[in-house]
Amino acid sequence: MSKYFDDIRDDEFQVIGGWGQTNPHNKKRRKRIWRGILLILLLLALFAVASILLFTQKKRPKDPEGVFEGSLSLDTTQQVVVLPVDNSEQILPLIGYTERKDTVVNDIELFVLTPRNAVPSLTIGRPDNHLHQSVVLALQAADIRKDTGGIMGAFVMNGKLCSKGDTRTGFCAILDGKITIGMAESTPLFEEAIEKDGFFFRQYPLVSEGVLINSGSKGKSIRKALCSKGGQVFVVISESEESFHDFSQALVDMGIEEAIYLCGGRLARGWYKDIDGLVTSFGDQAIGYKNESYLVWR
Amino acid sequence: MARFITLTTVSTLLRIPPERLMFIEADGNYSTIYMQDGHPRRVPFQLGTIAQIIYDQIGEEQTPFLRIGRSLIVNKNFILAIDIPDQTVTLSDCQSQYHVLTASRKVLTDVKSYLERTDL
DSSP: OOHHHHOOTOOOOEEEEESSOOHHHHHHHHHHHHHHHHHHHHHHHHHHHHHHHHSSSSOOOOOOSSSSSOOOOOOOSSEEEOOOOTTTOOOSSSSSSEEEEEETTTTEEEEEEEEHHHHOEEESSSOTTSSTOOOSSEEEOHHHHTTTTSSSSOOOTTTEEEOOOOOOOEEEETTTEEEEEEEEEEEEHHHHHHHHOEEEEEEEEETTTTTEEEOOOOSSOOOHHHHHEEEEEEEEESSEEEEHHHHHHHHTTTTTTEEEEETTTEEETEEOOTTTTTTEEOOOSOOOTTOOOEEEOO | OSOEEEEEEEEEEEEEEEEEEEEEEETTTEEEEEESSOOEEEEESOOHHHHHHHHHHHHHHHOEEEEEEETTEEEGGGGGEEEETTTTEEEEOOOEEEEEEEHHHHHHHHHHHHHHHHHO
């Protein structure tokens, strides 16, 4: 009732109590209340119609769910294999290896893997045994669809189209040994990879022209990104579980111009070999997927 | 009708015989109560709160109290005169108390119609 006594204008009056008496104010008040209710109903109806129209419009298909999600830690100390260095072989002046640098950006510990004197390519299925000396860096590239087990998004290997789709707008094209990273729903590099026996895959874009791109799922995980800066291509990996946003922000703050996601978390395997031949592996995926793809430098 | 309208705070108590209450005037977060004894009393209640208290305590019976606009509660039994052109309502006990109050023409027109209807 208190609201009734507060809700009065200066040109109105109320009879306090004695509800048996006629209160001429009530009729006008009731009329105003009904007008207000009708107006609210009309607005709600308009809102409902607008919502229905919006939702019935054709929408971009939702990203299918990928296999390689989830969290975990990257342990670089336990799974280390030491390769015997064969000193009898002639050491070529340009041996391939991966250079590692550790850094901290925005309190996030990262390490940067830069392949040297090596040529990138894509493979489907686990590449050469990681003991093979030719592989200096290998990381899982495209995601695998949870529903079909196929490769997520468009995938071209040696000019052969292995998968179609563009729900993830980040891409990596490898033409004549040169990597191009970018973000576009449609890019001529895809057709060029087919024509020129190149390679192409799709992933979440993280950074485009130096600007953070919000993408990926919620939650935190070990994050990996294929990056380019000043013409140099390298991989950045987080030591700790991070959100997509925080990881991408760190990449931006490192001055990275283009970056796309690489499968992260516990399930995504990979390894690198440093200049001394020391191989470091990550990921503990016990089950191999038929269509798991790798970005490999040899 | 209950014997008193009671306004209490932590440290004070005011017991008002309804038939002696002439009018109450709003004063921001306070209100001033004018009774037949001629001593105005300022209380820490907004006018709407007092209207609610009156309703809660004596509202089931017929009350003579009218809330006129946002600033006044008057006891209609003390309304002596309404002058719409002058926008005034005069309250008096025809003895010692005489107050001339202002209100809008519209509300005074409504009050006048109401009194003409109910007094007959």
